[in-house]
Amino acid sequence: xxGDELGQRSETVRRANLAAIVRQLHARGPQSRSTLVSxxxxxxxxxxxxxxxxxxxxxxxxxxxxPLGTPGRPSPMVRLNPExxxxxxxxxxxxSLAAALVGIGGRVVAIDRxxxxxxxxxxxxxxxxxxxxxxxxxxxxxxxATLVAIGVAMVAVVRRDDGLVAMAPNLGWTDVPLGARLAAxxxxxxxxxxxxxxxxxxxxxxxxxxxxxxxxxxYISGEVGVGGGIIVAGQALTGVAGYAGEIGHMPLNPNxxxxxxxxxxxxxxxxxxxxxxxxxxHPVDGGGRAAVDAxxxxxxAGVPRAREALxxxxxxxxxxxxxxxxxxxxxxxxxGGLLGRIHPYVAATVAAEVHRRALPAPRELVRIxxxxxxxxxxxxxxxxxxxxxxxxxxxxxxxxxxVVPELASA
Amino acid sequence: xxGDELGQRSETVRRANLAAIVRQLHARGPQSRSTLVSxxxxxxxxxxxxxxxxxxxxxxxxxxxxPLGTPGRPSPMVRLNPExxxxxxxxxxxxSLAAALVGIGGRVVAIDRxxxxxxxxxxxxxxxxxxxxxxxxxxxxxxxATLVAIGVAMVAVVRRDDGLVAMAPNLGWTDVPLGARLAAxxxxxxxxxxxxxxxxxxxxxxxxxxxxxxxxxxYISGEVGVGGGIIVAGQALTGVAGYAGEIGHMPLNPNxxxxxxxxxxxxxxxxxxxxxxxxxxHPVDGGGRAAVDAxxxxxxAGVPRAREALxxxxxxxxxxxxxxxxxxxxxxxxxGGLLGRIHPYVAATVAAEVHRRALPAPRELVRIxxxxxxxxxxxxxxxxxxxxxxxxxxxxxxxxxxVVPELASA
Numbered sequence: 081x082x083g084d085e086l087g088q089r090s091e092t093v094r095r096a097n098l099a100a101i102v103r104q105l106h107a108r109g110p111q112s113r114s115t116l117v118s119x120x121x122x123x124x125x126x127x128x129x130x131x132x133x134x135x136x137x138x139x140x141x142x143x144x145x146x147p148l149g150t151p152g153r154p155s156p157m158v159r160l161n162p163e164x165x166x167x168x169x170x171x172x173x174x175x176s177l178a179a180a181l182v183g184i185g186g187r188v189v190a191i192d193r194x195x196x197x198x199x200x201x202x203x204x205x206x207x208x209x210x211x212x213x214x215x216x217x218x219x220x221x222x223x224x225a226t227l228v229a230i231g232v233a234m235v236a237v238v239r240r241d242d243g244l245v246a247m248a249p250n251l252g253w254t255d256v257p258l259g260a261r262l263a264a265x266x267x268x269x270x271x272x273x274x275x276x277x278x279x280x281x282x283x284x285x286x287x288x289x290x291x292x293x294x295x296x297x298x299y300i301s302g303e304v305g306v307g308g309g310i311i312v313a314g315q316a317l318t319g320v321a322g323y324a325g326e327i328g329h330m331p332l333n334p335n336x337x338x339x340x341x342x343x344x345x346x347x348x349x350x351x352x353x354x355x356x357x358x359x360x361x362h363p364v365d366g367g368g369r370a371a372v373d374a375x376x377x378x379x380x381a382g383v384p385r386a387r388e389a390l391x392x393x394x395x396x397x398x399x400x401x402x403x404x405x406x407x408x409x410x411x412x413x414x415x416g417g418l419l420g421r422i423h424p425y426v427a428a429t430v431a432a433e434v435h436r437r438a439l440p441a442p443r444e445l446v447r448i449x450x451x452x453x454x455x456x457x458x459x460x461x462x463x464x465x466x467x468x469x470x471x472x473x474x475x476x477x478x479x480x481x482x483v484v485p486e487l488a489s490a
Numbered sequence: 491x492x493g494d495e496l497g498q499r500s501e502t503v504r505r506a507n508l509a510a511i512v513r514q515l516h517a518r519g520p521q522s523r524s525t526l527v528s529x530x531x532x533x534x535x536x537x538x539x540x541x542x543x544x545x546x547x548x549x550x551x552x553x554x555x556x557p558l559g560t561p562g563r564p565s566p567m568v569r570l571n572p573e574x575x576x577x578x579x580x581x582x583x584x585x586s587l588a589a590a591l592v593g594i595g596g597r598v599v600a601i602d603r604x605x606x607x608x609x610x611x612x613x614x615x616x617x618x619x620x621x622x623x624x625x626x627x628x629x630x631x632x633x634x635a636t637l638v639a640i641g642v643a644m645v646a647v648v649r650r651d652d653g654l655v656a657m658a659p660n661l662g663w664t665d666v667p668l669g670a671r672l673a674a675x676x677x678x679x680x681x682x683x684x685x686x687x688x689x690x691x692x693x694x695x696x697x698x699x700x701x702x703x704x705x706x707x708x709y710i711s712g713e714v715g716v717g718g719g720i721i722v723a724g725q726a727l728t729g730v731a732g733y734a735g736e737i738g739h740m741p742l743n744p745n746x747x748x749x750x751x752x753x754x755x756x757x758x759x760x761x762x763x764x765x766x767x768x769x770x771x772h773p774v775d776g777g778g779r780a781a782v783d784a785x786x787x788x789x790x791a792g793v794p795r796a797r798e799a800l801x802x803x804x805x806x807x808x809x810x811x812x813x814x815x816x817x818x819x820x821x822x823x824x825x826g827g828l829l830g831r832i833h834p835y836v837a838a839t840v841a842a843e844v845h846r847r848a849l850p851a852p853r854e855l856v857r858i859x860x861x862x863x864x865x866x867x868x869x870x871x872x873x874x875x876x877x878x879x880x881x882x883x884x885x886x887x888x889x890x891x892x893v894v895p896e897l898a899s900a
Contacts (some may be wrong), residue, residue, distance in 0.1 A: 319819020409729020
């Protein structure tokens with residue numbers, strides 16, 4: 081091996097090590113150098129040098145820890161500076177629009193959510209409303225040079241390569257280049273990444289919610305429709321073009337109701353919001369959080385039709401989950417959105433149905449829990465997605481900003 | 491970075507580069523040094539040195555290529571020596587037992603398959619029969635030092651870590667440590683790896699069959715039961731314990747037939763061998779290849795009941811495939827076993843049902859094809875699995891054999 085090859089390898093290794101440190105701090109918060117040594121496998125001296133570089137670039141700070149009363153010199157605590165690198169997260173949900181400014185390390189600087197009318201809306205209108213929301217969450221003195229990227233979560237089938245919105249039935253959109261439209265509305269040239277809201281909910285729950293440290297996860301986001309975000313061996317399941325995870329459209333009842341997708345008896349026709357409202361004898365049009373809460377209140381008060389509606393949704397939920405348990409052998413199933421909210425009412429029914437239908441080997445290993453980040457999971461996942469380029473190569477990002485020229489040399 | 495760290499890194503890089511070369515040659519056959527340069531991204535001089543090491547260890551040979559009539563010195567062809575490293579592959583199928591001796595690079599030295607009676611059988615009996623088969627395929631003068639490992643494919647739910655057969659309904663086995671039983675029957679201490687036959691069928695089709703160069707694949711193995719082997723981003727989907735891919739037990743027909751797994755209306759109750767025979771008016775007990783061939787012969791001759799039986803199986807096959815297309819967004823679906831054999835009879839029906847039920851975005855990207863390795867796909871997959879330790883680190887394997895001491899020093 082020639083010297084220059086070794087030199088290139090060494091530089092590649094250094095950049096990968098910087099990335100490992102930043103990713104650790106981003107995912108797990110402030111920690112001592114000793115902890116970084118044990119988690120990254122790097123030597124103490126390597127950690128010291130790399131932290132020095134990141135501190136010089138302003139991305140991390142060190143401070144002495146509180147004395148622990150243990151012998152030996154305490155290791156300084158290393159933390160990311162959330163104001164040094166930020167992302168704008170946006171969400172287009174069925175009933176609302178949302179925006180958040182998030183600093184590296186996951187600190188939410190500002191967050192805002194506004195209701196929107198259900199139904200078809202033009203891209204221009206949504207983009208304008210999101211631009212208005214974005215202005216609200218970005219404070220006046222915010223340094224645009226710190227903005228890494230913009231992430232957008234959306235109830236839609238989204239192509240991975242370019243964020244093309246292939247199909248958003250709630251809005252009536254087909255093949256919309258949303259990133260470009262948003263860039264125009266926001267008047268920005270910052271990179272914009274768009275992804276499916278269930279995929280992003282899974283990402284957020286995996287990094288900061290119910291699924292931290294769990295590498296095989298099925299996250300199910302249920303509202304009007306049902307979507308899935310699936311983590312396989314720690315990585316998001318995307319499929320060949322990013323469309324994977326449309327578990328709401330598993331055919332589960334071939335003699336069931338027509339689905340808006342054109343098929344019949346998809347899972348979401350049995351466990352989505354409309355199924356619950358219909359079975360409870362409530363109007364299915366309109367819907368939304370208040371309508372579902374009314375059913376839950378009736379069930380709590382012992383109204384038989386509401387209780388039976390929830391039991392029926394629970395049986396279908398368990399039936400579909402049994403299939404997913406058999407297919408994915410997940411360690412954890414996380415129920416988000418509507419399905420997380422009804423979880424306390426249906427948990428026993430779901431467990432019984434999964435027990436009846438799933439194979440013993442995978443069934444004995446799975447836990448089914450509600451999402452822990454609630455309604456904001458997809459928005460927080462959009463922030464995580466937007467941070468990815470920085471996390472993958474912090475040296476390149478810092479270098480490109482010209483703040484630390486020596487980091488750009490590689 | 492200290493000198494000894496750089497030295498360790500350099501050694502790690504060298505071993506990874508050896509592995510990259512061996513894996514290339516194993517997967518894609520003999521090729522020139524120039525091709526290896528372009529496929530591995532290594533420099534010409536690095537390739538020369540590494541090939542030299544592998545040749546000294548006897549694992550590869552080089553020979554001058556036939557003149558091409560093009561100017562310049564032709565690059566020598568590099569090939570693996572299949573007799574230098576071999577694996578024993580075994581298979582326990584519903585209707586047969588099989589064994590093969592396979593050399594590195596995928597050369598099948600010998601292969602044998604014998605019918606077995608369907609139904610429950612003791613582990614000891616199967617192990618003894620497999621040991622007998624193994625003796626037939628391993629030639630008298632075979633050097634045991636060349637044997638890398640033994641791979642076993644089995645119609646069963648198999649735990650990844652240790653190859654425990656959690657459930658093999660066709661044989662009536664539960665929680666059987668098959669590897670240990672086989673080691674005793676074979677009188678060997680060679681590592682034995684056991685895996686699900688559909689997972690191994692997928693591996694074989696991915697490496698040498700219909701799914702070469704395709705990274706998102708759903709392989710479906712259908713006989714009496716229906717199993718799946720799923721490739722996600724080029725890697726096998728295992729789930730948390732190796733049980734993933736049991737797509738035959740997706741609940742698809744809530745009013746369907748009882749399944750042997752204890753659930754009702756699983757996909758395999760509608761598309762497995764029994765479903766076809768029952769619908770065609772043939773006896774479902776016994777079954778096997780001849781019984782299915784009889785239905786196909788009737789369909790070819792225009793017997794309405796056989797044709798309608800195939801159409802009905804095709805509709806259910808398409809329904810389940812639509813769900814898998816929505817869940818996985820695969821580039822390719824490969825139909826193995828029974829489902830591969832009936833493919834010509836049901837392709838149009840399947841395509842129509844997938845068109846009706848799958849979302850347009852993923853549906854437009856998927857191709858559905860029969861398996862190209864036929865009945866031996868799982869057996870060949872078992873050979874591939876057994877080669878993995880060698881492919882992952884050829885230096886360690888060669889070093890451990892003491893043949894090339896300098897390779898053991900690392």
